[in-house]
Amino acid sequence: MFERDVNYPAAVASYDDEGLSAAIDWCVGHMAEGDTLTVWTSLKSNLSNCPQLERLVTRHRNVDHITGRGGTHLRGTGPVLMAWADMDDIGELVRFAGRRIRALCVIPAYDDALRPWVSAVRPAVLGDGSAWEDPTPVLDPVVVEALTGLTGSINHNNTISAGFEKDMVVSSLLALRDAGIPMDDAAMQGWALANGWSGENPQRLAKYVRDINGGTRPRCRQMLREDYIDRLRRRAAGTE
Incomplete structure (x- = not known):
């Protein structure tokens, strides 16, 4: 009666130059005509800690920046790149923006914060994938x-x-x-x-x-x- 579907592609990226570049390319590759690429960070100030993402947001009109603290409503349909997120953050994003998410790529706040999600979703792995070689215990x-x-x-x-x-x-x-x-x-x-x-x-x-x-x-x-x-x-x- 109340079945829920997660039918958009997902990826997880390492927080290094290779992972960041691959995450951006992956998100751009999932954009359709008229889409907005949304970059999510927990706080507005977090963006300045990553020059590569800051340039992406400031130099492109079809790239938007939202924060977890300021609200997770997407202003347009398209892929979302969550930088330094955990499972609680994903839950809040999906609650408010689920139908507008075309694809979701997550850079974890720290590996263990996302390990159960990675084990369950089996997302595409971008950059260094060594963190995901040890999965969460399998559910009975x-x-x-x-x-x-x-x-x-x-x-x-x-x-x-x-x-x-x-x-x-x-x-x-x-x-x-x-x-x-x-x-x-x-x-x-x-x-x-x-x-x-x-x-x-x-x-x-x-x-x-x-x-x-x-x-x-x-x-x-x-x-x-x-x-x-x-x-x-x-x-x-x-x-x-």
């Missing part, structure tokens, strides 16, 4: 089935911190925990971003997982059938 197939079901059942325009969405998410996570199925918070956040979750919901999902793994049981209304875990296991095994 039963967890993937649970996340797939949640993705199709919750309204992604709503927060998962309250109401039906919270009840569904927390019920599912508690059931997984009670069944002894391992959950990795960062890997699940990366999966959620790769599958259309946006705004703060991916990071809220990760926090629920951390809390539950730590022994906390967030309050919620029970929303699941008694055979929920058994059905997930059958789906993961391909027998349902």
